[in-house]
Amino acid sequence: MAEGRDELSSLERVALALQYKKGDRVPTAPLVCGASRRVLGVTYDRWAQDSEAAAASLIAAQELIGFDGFLCLVDLSVEAADFGQEVIYPANSTPYPNFDNPLIKTAEDYYKIKKVDPRKSPRMSRVIDLVRRLSEAKGKSVAIMGFVYGPLGVLSQMRAHEALFKDLIRRPDAVRHAVSVINESLVEYTKAQVEAGAHGIVLDPLFSSASILHRNTWTKFEGAEAKVLADTARDAGAMVIIHNCGNGVYFEDVIEKTRPVAISHAYPAFGSQTWTDHASKWAKKVVTIGYSDPAKTGHVLTQDEILEDCRQQIETFKVAEGGFILSTGCEFSPGGNLLSAATMVKASKLYGRYN
Amino acid sequence: MPNAQLQQVVLTELAEAVLALDEERAVAAAQKALHEGIDPYVAVQEGLLSGMSRAGKLFEEQEYFVPELLVASDALYAGLNVLRPHIKADAFGVPGKVVIGVVEGDTHDVGKNLVRIILQTKGFEVHDLGRDVAPAKFVDKAVEVGADVIALSTLMTTTMVNMDETVNLLVKRDLRERFKVIVGGSPLSKAYADKIGANAYARDAISAAEVVKKLVQQPIAIAG
Numbered sequence: 001m002a003e004g005r006d007e008l009s010s011l012e013r014v015a016l017a018l019q020y021k022k023g024d025r026v027p028t029a030p031l032v033c034g035a036s037r038r039v040l041g042v043t044y045d046r047w048a049q050d051s052e053a054a055a056a057s058l059i060a061a062q063e064l065i066g067f068d069g070f071l072c073l074v075d076l077s078v079e080a081a082d083f084g085q086e087v088i089y090p091a092n093s094t095p096y097p098n099f100d101n102p103l104i105k106t107a108e109d110y111y112k113i114k115k116v117d118p119r120k121s122p123r124m125s126r127v128i129d130l131v132r133r134l135s136e137a138k139g140k141s142v143a144i145m146g147f148v149y150g151p152l153g154v155l156s157q158m159r160a161h162e163a164l165f166k167d168l169i170r171r172p173d174a175v176r177h178a179v180s181v182i183n184e185s186l187v188e189y190t191k192a193q194v195e196a197g198a199h200g201i202v203l204d205p206l207f208s209s210a211s212i213l214h215r216n217t218w219t220k221f222e223g224a225e226a227k228v229l230a231d232t233a234r235d236a237g238a239m240v241i242i243h244n245c246g247n248g249v250y251f252e253d254v255i256e257k258t259r260p261v262a263i264s265h266a267y268p269a270f271g272s273q274t275w276t277d278h279a280s281k282w283a284k285k286v287v288t289i290g291y292s293d294p295a296k297t298g299h300v301l302t303q304d305e306i307l308e309d310c311r312q313q314i315e316t317f318k319v320a321e322g323g324f325i326l327s328t329g330c331e332f333s334p335g336g337n338l339l340s341a342a343t344m345v346k347a348s349k350l351y352g353r354y355n
Numbered sequence: 356m357p358n359a360q361l362q363q364v365v366l367t368e369l370a371e372a373v374l375a376l377d378e379e380r381a382v383a384a385a386q387k388a389l390h391e392g393i394d395p396y397v398a399v400q401e402g403l404l405s406g407m408s409r410a411g412k413l414f415e416e417q418e419y420f421v422p423e424l425l426v427a428s429d430a431l432y433a434g435l436n437v438l439r440p441h442i443k444a445d446a447f448g449v450p451g452k453v454v455i456g457v458v459e460g461d462t463h464d465v466g467k468n469l470v471r472i473i474l475q476t477k478g479f480e481v482h483d484l485g486r487d488v489a490p491a492k493f494v495d496k497a498v499e500v501g502a503d504v505i506a507l508s509t510l511m512t513t514t515m516v517n518m519d520e521t522v523n524l525l526v527k528r529d530l531r532e533r534f535k536v537i538v539g540g541s542p543l544s545k546a547y548a549d550k551i552g553a554n555a556y557a558r559d560a561i562s563a564a565e566v567v568k569k570l571v572q573q574p575i576a577i578a579g
Contacts, residue, residue, distance in 0.1 A: 211421075335515075
């Protein structure tokens with residue numbers, strides 16, 4: 001089978017898919033973020049803290065692999081670092097908070113969190129700069145998606161997950177207070193990324209999934225804030241996309257709060273047992289971005305197996321009538337085989353042509 | 356010797372305290388059990404652990420979620436702290452010893468903690484090394500305590516490779532046949548477990564306990 005010839009730019013391809021219109025083929029965005037550093041041989045700690053190096057890496061990766069959208073996800077500690085959380089930056093692995101020294105050591109510390117200015121704070125300002133650099137270099141031809149981790153997720157990076165989960169039950173008012181303060185900064189962060197050139201904002205309300213919280217618990221602690229962030233992105237002129245790699249995402253609740261054009265996810269929605277079941281319920285209601293297993297794609301499957309895996313996904317989401325973007329369900333494994341990301345693009349050219 | 360009816364009331368209260376996520380209630384019920392002369396081993400097994408087992412069942416049925424299970428375990432441990440000093444050392448049969456931890460570079464430990472809790476409620480002796488654990492630390496601890504199983508957890512694809520390194524270290528030190536290795540965490544799969552030569556993969560905390568139970572009963576047979 002021949003790969004065929006592309007007639008549209010990546011940006012055009014993605015824009016059409018997000019409107020349930022068929023372009024030349026299924027857009028492909030394997031969420032190559034940290035993995036891009038290996039294209040130019042940049043260490044992870046530098047990639048995470050140097051927006052010039054990160055932009056150069058992502059651009060080189062896009063030109064090498066041919067994916068249709070940039071996702072400006074650096075890592076999940078970005079926002080927390082700017083609130084004061086100590087972060088560890090390994091040379092060859094994803095940065096992470098030092099939970100031996102959490103910013104929030106007791107429940108009373110939730111009340112000590114102060115709003116920060118993301119345009120001036122060290123890490124968020126660099127992500128804004130990353131968006132700007134990508135926009136200037138590729139904004140007319142490739143989709144550029146900003147990234148905002150939901151406030152409850154940001155809080156988990158400053159308190160450690162287990163302590164936060166217990167506080168949801170024991171100190172709900174303190175958690176709610178902190179979520180509200182954090183969200184004020186995230187609103188500005190959202191606006192700044194759109195101003196810097198992001199076509200869309202990917203909002204990650206990670207805890208809106210059945211693998212972690214009851215749907216009512218998520219709504220209580222983050223639902224209102226997610227709505228504010230989504231409204232902010234739209235008002236600023238960007239599309240809203242939800243990303244959540246948890247198992248059993250509460251589609252009804254998330255859609256009600258954020259009205260996204262698309263949801264990027266790794267597992268079928270809450271209430272759906274299989275992808276076929278999911279596609280029959282949701283494919284025409286919200287654009288699906290998914291759903292290759294990033295660990296298998298990057299580390300286990302052969303290139304032929306990846307082609308077949310992607311072919312099956314494209315087949316499953318034919319019912320979406322164009323509203324489907326082939327992607328990994330979560331960030332492409334930073335240590336994974338980059339050829340596998342290119343193979344996903346190849347699969348779209350082989351099996352995802354629309355005429 | 357307490358009368359049977361009173362004993363049942365106290366055991367039910369112990370179980371209910373865990374289910375109600377109430378540490379103070381669990382402590383009070385444990386103290387009442389001692390005061391009424393109830394065998395503390397029975398109070399743990401048929402009271403606290405019965406409650407935790409029901410909490411685990413509710414977790415499987417998606418009535419309880421991660422926060423509820425974590426707080427239920429706090430109530431369990433609060434009651435256990437009262438009762439344990441009064442239990443004869445050999446009362447608990449130990450089905451096996453497990454060294455568990457989150458691999459180097461990763462700090463997501465909720466899943467690992469749930470596995471630890473469930474293993475402990477099933478009587479396993481669990482040595483929890485915490486998060487961000489180097490391969491050598493897993494191996495050294497397993498040798499030190501004479502573990503049956505090494506349980507490796509991670510939530511990130513970046514750090515999955517450190518599971519591989521732990522297995523390789525066992526091979527390098529000529530210890531691979533001595534310990535069984537189970538891996539788990541969101542990005543993992545049986546295929547990945549097979550690829551790195553682990554003995555088993557568990558898709559969630561509940562099944563992990565069952566898999567570990569089977570592992571300690573089986574002779575060494577590396578997957579793949």
